[in-house]
Amino acid sequence: MSESFWAPGATHAELAEAFNQNEARVNWHDETLWWVRQKRDRMARSVPEWELLRETASQIKEQVLSSLSEYLEQFEAQATLNGVQVHWATDADEHNRIVHGILKEHGVDRMVKSKSMLTEECHLNEYLKEQGIDVVDTDLGERIVQLAGEPPSHIVLPCIHWKKEEIGELFHQHLGTPKGNADPPFLTHAARLALRKEFLARRVAITGVNFAIAETGEFVVCTNEGNADMGAHLSDVHIACMGIEKLLPLREHLGVFLRLLTRSATGQPITTYSSHFRKPRPGQQMHIVLVDNGRSQQLSSDDFRGSLKCIRCAACMNTCPVYRRSGGHSYHTAIAGPIGSILAPNLDRKQYADLPFASTLCGSCSNVCPVKIDIHVQLYKWRQVLVKDGYVAVGKKLSIEAMNYTLSHPGLYRFGGKVGRWFMRTMPWLVNNRLNPWYKQRDMPTPTKQSFGEWYKANRP
Amino acid sequence: MSSRDKILNAVRKAQPAFRPLPDLSPLVAAANATAANATATAATASAPPATASAAPATASAPPFANPPVGSTLERFTRTLEAIGGKVHTIFHLQEMISWVLEHRARGQRVLSSLPELSAVTEAIPVGSDPHDLENVGLAILRGHFGVAENGAIWITEDQMGIRALPFITEHLALVISTTDLVDHMHAAYQRINKAEQSPTTRQQSPTTREEATTPTEPRIAQTASGFGTFIAGPSKTADIEQSLVLGAHGPMGMSVFLLQD
Structure with a gap:
């Protein structure tokens, strides 16, 4: 979906504040994602060699890079030997023009698309819409947000922020389901019937790519719904769009990654379908679009290259205390959460300068990452780059410098602590007011009379 | 300069110093050890009998135990049932006939590639328009093998007849032999590569100068299957409030018939 969904210049903090207005909804969002994270934990524990699996996956990806x-x-x-046409796109615009060119060549103005975060990154849907081409997203979650005119808020669970009653109302308006019916099996079946018509009518299908194998020229697409396969096998033309970092050297490397991907993503042992496309079927055309769009730039950086190891499982989002409580849309980019916050600044430092700060740096993202990306370390490094390059507000810089001064002068630090605690106890209104963002959506504990340092001095043996 | 050359030049300039590929064998050994321990645990703890159909998802061990327990067959059955698949154990393919007739009694169109079922099923119209499969109620196909750790079955297009068939059918039935099971995905790819290896590829390093200088085909034969997929249970979605619903765009149900040898 488009940048136009977000007000120009809106920051993570502002968008999160809007999401936080409804406390019950935030709690529900938080708990739902934590439940997914717990399913992931159970799955990881059912594989005793899990850590070796992660380490091996990380090493394979580093070798690929x-x-x-x-x-x-x-x-x-x-x-090419397999009969597939390969295209190269340096940026999002070229990618979109290549896809449009293929559609024009076939005189097609309608097509189906299964989930591809790359096409979200390139804003393909808006581009094609402007060219008069009707795109139907076929992943159920993506279809829901498409009907609602929104971008996905999560790369694996696109409408995780939607309540079933709202989806029932949306389907009532767009698919004609009975008003007030919010039963997930009923709504899913209604979408199945509606989308089946699209699968049968449309001649061109776009899919994403989870993994591509250099040795065999094949690519693998993973779905639970079967929508990528329904689209691809019923189409005359199959277009697969992939970032250049999706390559794996040998087919057996898939064994490593397919064991990790879905366990990390949704806590399933594997997706329902892991489809290996090698050659077009007789009479069918198959295209692959290889997209750079900033990846070669990211590859040149020793600090940020590791972000290209990402397999888009979203484990880092599900575990992130900030993502769970601020919602995917607060990141104002196609890929939200911790991984999105280290990818986006590479595309546009000014527009995404706020994202590396939307983190507590707790490191949970790095701990669950199946390919061991040091996400929280990169978040920290991006902060330094962005401040150095002047993309961060002066106020933040000054307050960090003041903090640095205080923390490096123990006498001042102790005095400041004493004064602060006294004010918080005797004049709480002085700190607990609208002007202090620390008190937004938070209840602060009553400050103690003693600091830990003072307590330790008095009590040490 | 073409975009291709621009990208390749940029990547060449950006890529860091060469690193070797990791050796997969320690990982494969660890996965084998996990499977061996699971089998051994089952033997000592007198787990439920290996009769697949007698082991429901709620059998003594939870679906995804820590660590896994049971024989390869038990683990495969338990996992597949936990993800919504139905498992039947049979001794002869003819035992499937009555099951097929039940589906036909409901007015369903039933397609199969199995000659043993040709009396009660329609042959797959290989080469015809996949759109004509819209009304298929049940498709019965052979699969290559199952994977115990995730309940998936590997199937290639020669077994599908038409690529769209296992996805467009309302119910999918796959038949594999109980001996065609592997423990994990590493073993699965070893098996796929063995089945699809090029006949002229050297499997060992060359021992003579002639061998070393004779050009060989790539390791995987160019004639190998153009499409293959792992299928693990019926199609599903949990996109509406994380409520699991079976039957998204593909089959609403999936049955696996394990043929006892």
């Missing part, structure tokens, strides 16, 4: 140009050439050669 060290030889990416060779693997890209090998993949192109093998896919």
Whole structure:
């Protein structure tokens, strides 16, 4: 969906504040995602070699990044031999024009699309709409947010922020389901019937790519719903869009990644379908669009290269205390959460300068990441880059400098603590007011009379 | 300069110093050990008998135990049932006939590639328009093998007849032999690669100069299957408030027939 969904210049803090207005909803959002995180934990524990699996996956991805140009050439050669047409796009705009070109060549103005975060990143839907092409998103969650005119708020669970009653009302308006029916099986079945008509009518299907194999030129698409396969196998033309970092060297490496992906994402042992597309079926055309869009730039950075190891499982979002309580839309970018916050500044430092600060740096994201990306370390490093390059408000810089001064002068720190605690106890209104953002949506504990330092001095043996 | 060259040049300039690929064998050994321990645990703890159909999802061990327990067959059955699949154990394919007739009695169109069921099923119209499969109620196909750790079955397009069939059918039935099970995904890919390896590829490092200089085909044969998929249970979604619903766009139900040898 478009940038126009968000007010220009809106920051994570402002958007999160809007989301936080409804406390019951925030709690529900928080608990739902934590439940997914717990399912992931159970799955990880059912594999005793889990840590070795993560380490191996991380090493394979690092190896791929060290030889990416060779693997890209090998993949192109093998896919071409398989009868697939390979296209290259340096940026989002070129990607969109390539896709549109294929549609024009076939005289098609309607198509189905299964989930692809890359096409969200490139804003393909809006581009095609402007060209008069009707795109139907077929993943149920994506279809729901598409009907609502919203972008997905989560890369695996696109409408995790929607209540079933709201979906019932949306379907009543768009699909003609009875008003007031909010039964998930009923609504899912209604969507199934409506989308089946689209699958049968449309001649072009777009899918994303989870993994591509340099050795064989094949690509793998994982879904639970079967929508990628329904679209692809019923189409005359299948277009698969992928970022250049999706490559794996050998087919057996899929064994490592398919064991990790869904366990980390939703706590399932594997997706219902893990489809390996190698050649078009007779009479069908198959296209692959390889997209750079800032990835080669990210690859050149020793600090941020590791973000390209991401397999888009969303485990970092489900565990993130900030994401769970601020909602995906507060990140104002296609990929929200901790991983999105280290990817987006590479695309536009000014627009996304706020995102690396939307974190407590607790490190939970790095701990659950199946490919061991040091997400919280990169968040911290992005903060430094963004401040140095002048993308952070002066106020923040000054207050951090004041904090630095205080923390490096123990006498001042102790005095400040004493004064602060005295004020918070005797004149709480002085700190607990509208002007202090620390008190927004928070109840602060009553401050103690003694600091830990004072207590320790008095009590140490 | 073409976009291709621009991207490749940029990547070449950006990529860090070469790193070697990790050796997968310690991981494969660890996965094998997990499976061996699971089987051993089952034997000592006198777990439920290996009769697949007698082991419901709520059998003594939870679906995803920590660590897993049971024989390969038990783990496969338990996992597949936990993700919504139905498991039947049979001794002869003819035992499926009455099951097929039940589906037909409900007015369903039943397609199968199995010659043993040709009397009660329609042959797959290979090469025809996949859109004509819109009204298929049940498709019965052979699969290559099942994977115990996730309940998935590997199936390639030669077994599907038409690629769209296992997805468009309302109910999918896959038949595999009880001996065609592997413990984990590493073993699954070893098996796929073995089945699809190029006949002219050297499987060992060359021992003579002639061998070393003779060009060989890529490791995987160019004639290998153009499409293959792991299928684990019926299609599903939990996009509406995380409520699991079976039957998203693909089959509403999936049955696996384990043929006892």
